[in-house]
Amino acid sequence: MIDDLSGTWGMVQMGIQAALVVWALAGLLLAALPPASAYSIEGKWPKPAWIAICAVAAILFAIRPLGFFSLIAMVAVGVFFADVRPAVGGRRR
Template identity: 40%
Template sequence: MNEVFAIEGLVALLLRFALIAVALFAFVTSLTYPAEAYNAAGKWTKQGWTIVLGLAVLFAFVPLLPFFISLAFVIASLVFLADVRPALSGLRRR
């Protein structure tokens, strides 16, 4: 029975590291684009995304938060990576 709990703990730890990596990548990526690019792409402001993604990184390190709060910030990070980042990278000068 202890082996099951050990595997469950390992999976939870790996999942937490993956969530931290996604949130950190989204946060750093949000900092690399200028504020004008967010406006030109018709997306939320740079300050707004930076605050939300910064909180996602901060809360990813807090293991005692309720699951739905962590899930909300992970979803925000994934929305940034799936929707905002491609729109911003399409505006880059070539």
């Protein structure tokens, strides 16, 4: 019974890990799409900084998805999606 529980927890953890890696890679792709000038116009960190943040987050999630630095990376990618992406990737005219 205990072995079944750890196997189930392992599958749940792998699912969480895969979702986090995909989320960070989606952030990486979405950070690369807008022009670099959009970041400076909106007063955000430069485009290469956000690309690097999302890339490092994807690596951290792949290595240890529930570690301390991964929690910091979750916050950073969350800031990108909640604040930066709507500002720089807004409506195209």
